[in-house]
Amino acid sequence: MTLVMPPGCLINERQLCEQLGVSRTPLREAILQLSVENLVLVIPNSGTFVSRINLQDVFDGQLVRDALEMKVVRLAAAKMNTSAERKLDFNLHQQTKLAEDLDYDGFYELDEEFHSMICDIGASPGMWKIINSAKAQLDRVRRLAFPAPSHLSVVLKEHTAIATALKIRASDEAAAAMKVHLDRVFETIRRLIVEQSDYFSSVSNVDLDRYESFLREARRDE
Numbered sequence: 001m002t003l004v005m006p007p008g009c010l011i012n013e014r015q016l017c018e019q020l021g022v023s024r025t026p027l028r029e030a031i032l033q034l035s036v037e038n039l040v041l042v043i044p045n046s047g048t049f050v051s052r053i054n055l056q057d058v059f060d061g062q063l064v065r066d067a068l069e070m071k072v073v074r075l076a077a078a079k080m081n082t083s084a085e086r087k088l089d090f091n092l093h094q095q096t097k098l099a100e101d102l103d104y105d106g107f108y109e110l111d112e113e114f115h116s117m118i119c120d121i122g123a124s125p126g127m128w129k130i131i132n133s134a135k136a137q138l139d140r141v142r143r144l145a146f147p148a149p150s151h152l153s154v155v156l157k158e159h160t161a162i163a164t165a166l167k168i169r170a171s172d173e174a175a176a177a178m179k180v181h182l183d184r185v186f187e188t189i190r191r192l193i194v195e196q197s198d199y200f201s202s203v204s205n206v207d208l209d210r211y212e213s214f215l216r217e218a219r220r221d222e
Helices: 013-020 024-036 055-079 082-101 104-122 125-134 136-145 151-167 171-195 208-220
Strands: 040-043 047-050
Touching: 013 024, 024 040, 055 104, 055 125, 055 136, 055 151, 055 171, 055 208, 082 104, 082 151, 104 125, 104 136, 104 151, 125 136, 136 171, 151 171, 171 208
Parallel strands: none
Antiparallel strands: 040 047
């Protein structure tokens, strides 16, 4: 999720084939799959474009992620062991280095790895696959946010708070830290739809406050 080709960008199939060293057949198969995931838009007689970000898809992904990760982090707190602690610490150490270097792509990969490890500890590797399959549009928003001043340091601080709670087996504190972390997406969306509105579709039709309230109500019912 590097966003080398930004939302709305025309995809040059010939150039992409040359860059990737593949023929047009596998590329078109990949484009077809991406169109199913609403990541590319194929317009007959016009071309293939990187889809603009659909906020409803972002919210759907956030709802799935929130529902599962808020439960998994509690399970992880109860199942922590020395090996898991070391893996989290190593990941955070790497995050610190990449945040200092402003390595956005590398930091994104470690961000994903951090959450994947929590799912592995609390449930199983399959849990992260389920979450991952639902959050493609959400991931685009997350990745767009990385270059903002101090954003990486804020994310690192939130990850550290989650890991600290997990290491002392404090499920309530871990869940509270995860909530703060996941809720940051709403602040991110509000900023991005102002600063990079061209990357989004149907912004005027989305009630962000209503959706955020809905998510809070869903948590309250747990």
